[in-house]
Amino acid sequence: MDEKSLYDTCDIIRVVAEKGDEKGGASLSRLLFSGFMAGAYIAFGFFLSIVAAASFSSWAPQAHYSLYRILLGLFFPLGLFAVVVGGAELWTGNIQFTGTASLLGRMGKRKTLYNWIASYTGNFAGAFFLAFLATAGGGIITSNKLLVEVVTQGALGKASGGTFSLFWLGVGCNWLVNLAIWLYMKGKESGGRLFLLWFPVFAFVTMGFEHSIANMWIFSAAALLPGEGLTWGMAFQNLVPVTVGNAFGGFFFVSFYHWFVCTGKSGWKKMAAFLWVTLLFVLILGMIPLVVLKLFPSFSAHSFAFPLVYLVYGGIMAFTIYRTMKPREKEDQDEQ
DSSP states (O other): OOTTTTTTOHHHHHHHHHHHHHHHTSOHHHHHHHHHHHHHHHHHHHHHHHHHHGGGSTTSTTOOHHHHHHHHHHHTTHHHHIIIIIIOOOHHHHHHHHHHHHHTTSSOHHHHHHHHHHHHHHHHHHHHHHHHIIIIITOTTTTOHHHHHHHHHHHHHHHTSOHHHHHHHHHHHHHHHHHHHHHHHHOSSHHHHHHHHHHHHHHHHHHTOOOHHHHHHHHHHHHHSTTSOOOHHHHHHHHHHHHHHHHHHHIIIIIIHHHHHHTOOSHHHHHHHHHHHHHHHHIIIIIHHHHHHHHOHHHHTOTTHHHHHHHHHHHHHHHHHHHHOOOHHHHHHHHO
């Protein structure tokens, strides 16, 4: 059977895998800086959507649930537009690129883990910086009581979610985000490709799924608002299960699915490798910081100390893995 006859996936996954291989070999400074830009782009989109929709939130006199959700979804895709068209390293999107490269044997576990840690750390830096610009820096949020209420209550609501439900909300989110990227890759002309990119992102935001990088911004903004009660420990109780869900949703329902319908060889072995990388990644950037935050509540409550330490920690971990990576040829032989 002609491999292009089943949903026309094989050509696209080769392109995605090639980009994933490039991402795995990028320098640490490049990944961190482009990760910073991606985190900032997503934050811009989230901030814009909140400003546009705030008057219809449940904390406004003219509350309208459906209109509020629709307006959030309408403007949020600005961030992914900037990432995909402008170029930046968004961890939730890298799930598809590095995952596909791994499935095709072009990228090993070590390179995947390196890319994930570096891009996620950079995303956190960009999201936090945009939160600073909107609060303590530029004062756009702090000067508007409604925006303070929307950001604070939105962050507290996300932080109070249950681990089980947050995981599945993360799955649904990154399924749609990576579907958006996949459809963009298959598009033929600029206008149509942007519409294909926009619609799934609009859908995930309007329906209320959870995006780990976007959540970094709203948690950072809420933590920087004086006396509003959100701690970093509360934030990471959301970020850990949402991050796991994002990883699973983007990989299994987009990367793994399209690879499977194209070739589908040794699927269980490939899934086990992905689960191992995910476990290490979440342990390093999620569970260990969460345990530290639980053990030191005063550290958790500090607006600036934890983010700075977390960014240094993430950079050191990424650097350590980068320095210990084997040459590409040797790694490919070990992983196949």
